[in-house]
Amino acid sequence: MNQDPTAAEHPVEAATDVFLAHRNLLFTVAYELLGSAADAEDVLQETWLRWVGVDLSTVREHRAYLVRICTRQALNRLRTLARRRESYVGPWLPEPLLTAPDVAEDVELAESVSLAMLLVLETLTPTERAVFVLREVFGLEYGEIAEAVDKSPAAVRQIAHRARAHVAARRPRGAVSPAEARQAVTAFRRAVETGDLRALLGLLAPDAVLLGDGGGVVQAAPAPVVGAESVAALLCRISRLPVSLTIEQVNGRPALVSRVDGEVDTVLALRLDEGLITGLYAVRNPEKLSRMTRETALGR
Incomplete structure (x- = not known):
């Protein structure tokens, strides 16, 4: 594999450039899994700390690798959040975000981050939620998702099927323009x-x-x-x-x-x-x- 000489000479700078190029994607993945911007930012920090220590010359696909790190960190935090929410006073709702007009133009993305959909995702198990988001929203292959959630591709296919049926029964009926x-x-x-x-x-x-x-x-x-x-x-x-x-x-x-x-x-x-x-x-x-x-x- 050919190695980028710039990456070899300045590994932290190269890692930073790649991370920043995918930052919005990674934040969105973490936010859709957690429903909290503050926790999503913490996950991004943890993702960066692990990413900066990776030898980029050994990574074939930067996007998939970063999503895998981010998903694993988000799943770890999601289990912690579940315990925190048990003691939450009153109904728990996701943290709202003021978003730019271009988000609304991407209909699938807008639906996936809507408060209504995030509440539907809350009814999934952590692994089901990760599989659904990575497959249905971000279009990752089953093999890539399997590495992110530490399951076999066959198991991920079954989880994806189960999660889709679960979400379909609970998501808003009919698309809204x-x-x-x-x-x-x-x-x-x-x-x-x-x-x-x-x-x-x-x-x-x-x-x-x-x-x-x-x-x-x-x-x-x-x-x-x-x-x-x-x-x-x-x-x-x-x-x-x-x-x-x-x-x-x-x-x-x-x-x-x-x-x-x-x-x-x-x-x-x-x-x-x-x-x-x-x-x-x-x-x-x-x-x-x-x-x-x-x-x-x-x-x-």
């Missing part, structure tokens, strides 16, 4: 701002569910709010609060962001099924809102 999503969120914002109960009931599915994540730090619904009437009644209270509501790109989809005195107070993402809102995800935990002040670059 960016225009349809924007129209639904715009109508929703208008109804919330005016406290229009009838309009809200017309937008919500009868079995709509609202989850609120305050993390025990700020006030939020301690349990899921179930049913259109209960959800609408709760939302109507917002019109009486001194908050400003804007529509922003969150995890590749338009979402409602409320601010108090210019500071982000709540991110409210929606799940749409066949034209109606079936899921509402209100993230209020201040520790999860830091990524709403700047755009996060995602990639695949």
Whole structure:
């Protein structure tokens, strides 16, 4: 194998260049597995520390090798997070990200990082989640995934089949175009701002569910709010609060962001099924809102 003389003379610089070229991809892999930007950043740091010690001349495919390191580190952290979430106060929701318009243009990527899909992924085992994400979102071959999750290619095929069926039964029904999503969120914002109960009931599915994540730090619904009437009644209270509501790109989809005195107070993402809102995800935990002040670059 021919060795790049520059890589041989400056191994850390060469490793850095390769890592930075794939950084957005690696962050997205880690985030989709963990649902937390802070933990994804920690995984990237761990990935870098292992990558910088690798002899690049022995690596045939940089992208696959980096994804393998990143996935293994994310799986280790995911098991730790599972124990941490057992003691979490109230419903746990993924950390929302302010994303650039180009994420929304990649429909598959936008769906995979939406809060609705991340919650579906939470119902998979760690290995199933990794296999599903690496295969369905990032298009890795079964052999590459097998090395990342320490399974045989045959076992990975079975896991992928099981995970696809599991996700298909729980993911939103019917694809929603960016225009349809924007129209639904715009109508929703208008109804919330005016406290229009009838309009809200017309937008919500009868079995709509609202989850609120305050993390025990700020006030939020301690349990899921179930049913259109209960959800609408709760939302109507917002019109009486001194908050400003804007529509922003969150995890590749338009979402409602409320601010108090210019500071982000709540991110409210929606799940749409066949034209109606079936899921509402209100993230209020201040520790999860830091990524709403700047755009996060995602990639695949």
